[in-house]
Amino acid sequence: MMQINFTTKALDNLSPKPAAYMAYHASGERGTGRIGVRVYPSGRKTFVYRHFVGKTAKFQTLGEYPSMSISSALEKFESLSSCSDVIKVTKTSGTLADLFEAHKTDFIASGKSTYHHYKTLRSTISNSELLSGNIKRFCEKMNVDSFISSDFRRTFKTLGGQLKVTKVIRDRIQHHALHDVSSVHYDRYDYNEEKLEALLKWENKLKEIMN
Secondary structure (H helix, E strand, O other): OOOOOOOHHHHHHHOOOOEEEEEEOOOOOOOOOOEEEEEOOOEEEEEEEEEEOOOOEEEEEEEEEEOOOOOOOHHHHHHHOOOOOOOOOOOOOOOHHHHHHHHHHHHHOOOHHHHHHHHHHHHHOOOOOOOHHHHHHHHHOOOOOOOOOOOHHHHHHHHHOOOOOHHHHHHHHHOOOOOOOOHHHHOOOHHHHHHHHHHHHHHHHHHHHHH
16 A cells, blocks of 8 residues: 655655556554545546445545645545544543643654644634633633633734734634635645744734733
């Protein structure tokens, strides 16, 4: 079985052969579900979800690359798959510090990509009382008006603009989907340096507010 790490460079380097073939994402674990790319003799490439019904392999096309981005394909795969290819942080009680510590332990032990862990951690926080409970205790202790977790995102979106962080970078930091033609089909730059610069500005702003 051919395995690769799903990166733009790796997928672009998959050359067509006389017969169609599959290259699966090297997830580091085995399970009943996998995501792969089928490469056709014409050079066409499609994301494919493979799972088993009994001992029979079933294949479902998720979308065509590069029209469908790698991140979108992985998200769709996660929604379809219940296999162990996605790390599950099951801790749903205690403080946020407890949750992050459990998440860190899972991350180090698995050697998986940060993308899957970010998605799982975000889902765990959203579906539990951890964040809301910590916010409630904070508001009671500091005697401040109650707020909700989404206010963190709204605050960054608003004050980030005051810090001259462009909306494009703010959207990328907050993982908002970009559907314009340039973002979907052409722009492969990761913007990591710009995002880091923006987050450092935000860190300094928070320190200024706290002091």
